[in-house]
Amino acid sequence: MEVSITNPPLLGQYLHEANFQYSDSIRDQHIRLLDLKFGHDDEIISLGIETYEVNDHPPYTALSYTWGDAKDTASLLCNGKTIAATRNLYEALWQFRENRKRLARLKPYTRSHSQTLLFWIDAICINQENNREKSFQVGLMREIYEWADHVFVWLGPADKSSEVAIRCINTVGSKAESCGFEDAPELGLKIWHEIEFVSGGYQRVVSANPWYGKAMKSLFDSISGRSSQSNLLPITDLRNFFTRPWWTRIWVLQEAALSRDTHFICGAERLSRTRCNAFIHMYAAFWKANATAFQREQAHFTQYRLDIMRLLFHHPPTLMLTMPKIHRHNAFQLVALLRATCVGSINLKQHGPHNLQATRPEDKIFALLGLAADRDELKRFGVVPNYDIPYEQTYTTTMVALLRQGHISLLSMCQPSQSPNLPSWVPDWSRSITDMLQDVRNDHMTLYPEFSASGPPPTNTKNSIKIIKEAGIIKHISLHSILFDEIHQIGHFPTRTTTTDVPFQETYTWPSQWLLEILRLTYCPTATTTATPNKPRYKRFHDRLSAATRTATGDVARNTQGEFERAGPTHLSDAIILLHHGLQFLRPGRCKVEARRFLSAQKTLTMTLADRVRHEIPLAFQITGRSLGRVPFVTRRGHLGLGSDEVRVRDAIAVVEGAQVPFVLRAVGGGRYSLVGEAYVDGVMDGEVVASEGFGYVTLV
Numbered sequence: 001m002e003v004s005i006t007n008p009p010l011l012g013q014y015l016h017e018a019n020f021q022y023s024d025s026i027r028d029q030h031i032r033l034l035d036l037k038f039g040h041d042d043e044i045i046s047l048g049i050e051t052y053e054v055n056d057h058p059p060y061t062a063l064s065y066t067w068g069d070a071k072d073t074a075s076l077l078c079n080g081k082t083i084a085a086t087r088n089l090y091e092a093l094w095q096f097r098e099n100r101k102r103l104a105r106l107k108p109y110t111r112s113h114s115q116t117l118l119f120w121i122d123a124i125c126i127n128q129e130n131n132r133e134k135s136f137q138v139g140l141m142r143e144i145y146e147w148a149d150h151v152f153v154w155l156g157p158a159d160k161s162s163e164v165a166i167r168c169i170n171t172v173g174s175k176a177e178s179c180g181f182e183d184a185p186e187l188g189l190k191i192w193h194e195i196e197f198v199s200g201g202y203q204r205v206v207s208a209n210p211w212y213g214k215a216m217k218s219l220f221d222s223i224s225g226r227s228s229q230s231n232l233l234p235i236t237d238l239r240n241f242f243t244r245p246w247w248t249r250i251w252v253l254q255e256a257a258l259s260r261d262t263h264f265i266c267g268a269e270r271l272s273r274t275r276c277n278a279f280i281h282m283y284a285a286f287w288k289a290n291a292t293a294f295q296r297e298q299a300h301f302t303q304y305r306l307d308i309m310r311l312l313f314h315h316p317p318t319l320m321l322t323m324p325k326i327h328r329h330n331a332f333q334l335v336a337l338l339r340a341t342c343v344g345s346i347n348l349k350q351h352g353p354h355n356l357q358a359t360r361p362e363d364k365i366f367a368l369l370g371l372a373a374d375r376d377e378l379k380r381f382g383v384v385p386n387y388d389i390p391y392e393q394t395y396t397t398t399m400v401a402l403l404r405q406g407h408i409s410l411l412s413m414c415q416p417s418q419s420p421n422l423p424s425w426v427p428d429w430s431r432s433i434t435d436m437l438q439d440v441r442n443d444h445m446t447l448y449p450e451f452s453a454s455g456p457p458p459t460n461t462k463n464s465i466k467i468i469k470e471a472g473i474i475k476h477i478s479l480h481s482i483l484f485d486e487i488h489q490i491g492h493f494p495t496r497t498t499t500t501d502v503p504f505q506e507t508y509t510w511p512s513q514w515l516l517e518i519l520r521l522t523y524c525p526t527a528t529t530t531a532t533p534n535k536p537r538y539k540r541f542h543d544r545l546s547a548a549t550r551t552a553t554g555d556v557a558r559n560t561q562g563e564f565e566r567a568g569p570t571h572l573s574d575a576i577i578l579l580h581h582g583l584q585f586l587r588p589g590r591c592k593v594e595a596r597r598f599l600s601a602q603k604t605l606t607m608t609l610a611d612r613v614r615h616e617i618p619l620a621f622q623i624t625g626r627s628l629g630r631v632p633f634v635t636r637r638g639h640l641g642l643g644s645d646e647v648r649v650r651d652a653i654a655v656v657e658g659a660q661v662p663f664v665l666r667a668v669g670g671g672r673y674s675l676v677g678e679a680y681v682d683g684v685m686d687g688e689v690v691a692s693e694g695f696g697y698v699t700l701v
Contacts, residue, residue: 045093164234369385451660655690
């Protein structure tokens with residue numbers, strides 16, 4: 001009978017042994033290792049299994065892979081008895097054995113077939129039915145991957161697409177290595193920006209370092225698609241390769257970061273970590289350079305360059321391949337790791353997931369503890385692997401620990417959860433947490449642009465948080481907060497069927513619709529100050545338009561380097577253009593009359609709609625992204641605001657001590673509130689409320 005990887009053998013035809021049973025429950029300081037037998041021809045895959053003390057074990061290779069579909073299994077032998085393995089693991093072991101046989105054929109005198117080949121593989125080396133064993137073995141995984149002589153990353157069987165991608169990674173990645181993208185990707189991007197977008201930049205770079213300047217120029221030209229449509233990067237094949245399941249799984253981040261020697265294996269092909277690293281950093285720099293060019297040359301973009309903009313895939317592999325360097329030189333705290341691995345895109349159909357996935361929700365925490373620089377402190381707070389409690393309890397304990405560390409702004413990660421057992425003030429880290437008002441810098445700790453709604457950061461947050469338990473389990477918290485306003489009216493968009501997408505036919509009209517609806521909210525009858533209830537907050541139309549412009553993007557703009565910064569008046573000239581082209585969206589009334597009067601006083605309005613198609617103005621571009629999943633509102637005190645599409649009329653607005661932005665809260669009775677989400681509220685983002693009102697405790701459920 002012929003046996004193949006796609007048709008694994010049915011063991012009943014060969015033997016009648018019992019199923020494999022673990023003979024012992026290993027103790028805290030022990031690990032099991034597997035011996036992959038050489039085998040002959042198409043024999044069933046056979047493994048030996050032995051237990052070793054952690055300080056007395058032979059050399060071994062740790063396998064990093066994804067389990068795949070738990071229901072799609074194949075049988076193999078472990079100590080002569082049958083055990084089920086997922087299809088992906090079975091294929092990996094089959095390929096490793098085939099590679100070993102091929103080496104034996106090529107070098108018959110090396111005795112490779114008789115040497116022991118030991119592996120650590122989580123699915124078999126840990127008894128998955130024993131939660132206690134699983135909990136402490138998971139706690140050892142940092143050491144297990146550090147102790148390993150090698151780590152094999154199994155990306156799955158090869159296909160034609162992966163073969164094309166690997167050839168490209170090897171060819172172009174070799175040039176990227178020579179240009180230093182593996183060690184200094186930021187320098188590479190800076191040089192490309194200088195060469196491509198700064199007058200005389202190429203001459204300056206070449207005069208400083210002739211070989212490097214020419215090599216960087218040659219590399220950019222070879223992949224840019226500007227002068228030639230040959231030798232283009234196979235974008236679709238690269239996307240297929242770098243979106244294979246391994247690149248998106250949370251557990252493998254630790255496995256890739258801690259290993260001393262990593263090899264990526266796809267079918268029979270092998271790639272070094274250095275080559276992959278150089279290539280993906282080069283591609284990320286190329287994507288950023290292409291994005292810069294898009295704002296200048298959009299009308300001349302080829303399909304190739306548009307595909308690069310559209311097919312986003314480089315964030316997860318960049319994180320995976322950069323983590324070893326980060327961990328060696330500047331280990332992240334857990335809060336930074338969570339921000340790096342849990343934030344995604346709200347439009348998953350277009351952009352795909354950016355966050356890292358886990359089959360079990362609690363693994364979004366447990367998989368990061370081995371990398372966390374503060375894991376000992378977290379352990380004292382009770383954050384340890386424990387599969388005997390619900391994942392919601394793990395998330396809650398973790399959030400309390402992080403709040404006690406002073407990371408109050410983590411409340412901004414609280415978005416709608418699928419679990420009714422998760423408190424509203426605890427982020428659902430199992431889901432993709434979509435774009436927040438602020439971004440984080442490379443340390444994944446520092447938020448920007450900086451707001452200060454709650455005033456200067458407190459010197460001590462110890463007394464800012466009270467923990468409320470029920471039956472010994474954390475349920476609620478009370479935070480130092482100020483409840484200062486409530487939502488009076490929410491913006492209305494009759495043609496908007498979903499907040500998570502902009503219809504193609506409205507691509508060029510949507511920014512005007514968004515801005516002018518926010519402008520209309522400034523004319524809401526109760527949009528007045530509490531001190532003078534009959535006096536409007538905004539005296540001039542210019543003030544209304546300025547406030548609407550800030551609110552339209554949450555007072556955020558992108559600078560020339562592509563980073564977020566406080567917008568201030570930056571977008572006002574763009575807003576005037578959007579106002580001019582969107583007057584038809586204003587209903588007859590005072591707002592429209594004042595808008596016409598304001599526009600008639602402007603000296604120049606030269607940008608037509610056709611101009612906008614060729615040269616997208618920055619504010620319109622920002623609105624398209626910042627409006628996804630959000631709605632504008634006005635409060636009873638007349639503040640314009642921007643919040644999640646979950647907000648409702650009469651929801652409260654609060655500032656929380658230590659948080660940079662305000663939050664929307666919803667009363668649930670008994671003086672308690674649920675957290676709806678973060679918000680931008682115009683006129684309170686720099687501590688104005690704190691200057692006039694005092695903090696008190698507000699309980700969140």
